[in-house]
Amino acid sequence: MKIEPITPKNHDLIGKVVDFIRDFCTQIRSVHVDHLERKWINIALLVVGLLVAIITIDAFFHGINPPSKVETIDSAKLHLSKEFAESNLGVQIDDQGNITIRMVAGRYSFFPKHIAVPAETKLTFRWVSMDVLHGVHIPMTNMSTMIVPGHVAEITTSFPKPGEYPVLCNEYCGLGHNHMWSNISVVAKEDWLAPSKLTANKEIKQ
Numbered sequence: 001m002k003i004e005p006i007t008p009k010n011h012d013l014i015g016k017v018v019d020f021i022r023d024f025c026t027q028i029r030s031v032h033v034d035h036l037e038r039k040w041i042n043i044a045l046l047v048v049g050l051l052v053a054i055i056t057i058d059a060f061f062h063g064i065n066p067p068s069k070v071e072t073i074d075s076a077k078l079h080l081s082k083e084f085a086e087s088n089l090g091v092q093i094d095d096q097g098n099i100t101i102r103m104v105a106g107r108y109s110f111f112p113k114h115i116a117v118p119a120e121t122k123l124t125f126r127w128v129s130m131d132v133l134h135g136v137h138i139p140m141t142n143m144s145t146m147i148v149p150g151h152v153a154e155i156t157t158s159f160p161k162p163g164e165y166p167v168l169c170n171e172y173c174g175l176g177h178n179h180m181w182s183n184i185s186v187v188a189k190e191d192w193l194a195p196s197k198l199t200a201n202k203e204i205k206q
């Protein structure tokens with residue numbers, strides 16, 4: 001069997017590709033495009049370029065990335081994890097007064113079923129899913145995120161005024177999806193009773 005030398009053939013191929021691109025560019029250039037149309041093509045390309053630049057700058061310099069990608073967790077073993085064990089769910093306040101709320105989404109509810117939080121206070125919500133993809137949306141706040149199984153979704157928000165706020169699942173998760181909702185009682189800052197120190201000082205580790 002005769003083996004042909006590879007190098008000259010490769011050179012041929014590269015040459016052909018270069019020729020093809022050159023031909024293609026010449027043909028594109030020879031197509032008549034109306035002056036006004038050309039203007040709009042350029043504007044559209046400019047907008048696309050601008051958006052890509054904004055996304056790139058945000059991702060690399062401001063560290064803005066999809067929140068669900070940051071932290072991972074084993075969704076099948078939530079009850080065994082220290083952070084999302086049943087006794088650790090709900091509202092907790094640390095020694096510095098930071099409030100963290102841990103919630104689990106599962107078909108078809110949010111757990112714990114009911115929580116009470118203070119109004120006009122910075123709250124850090126940490127959401128996980130125990131089964132499939134869910135979403136959470138709380139009207140009148142910035143709370144709208146996917147809860148991707150295997151990831152922790154962390155959102156910092158605050159409730160503008162006291163009242164009952166609905167918590168809605170906004171990702172289709174099965175036949176009971178439209179029944180998957182819950183509510184959060186938001187009470188005036190001064191009326192809110194912080195969970196007891198006993199819960200607050202519990203050691204939380206992943």
Ligand code: CUA
Pocket residue numbers: 106107108133134135169170171172173174177178180
């Ligand atoms: Cu959970 Cu839709």
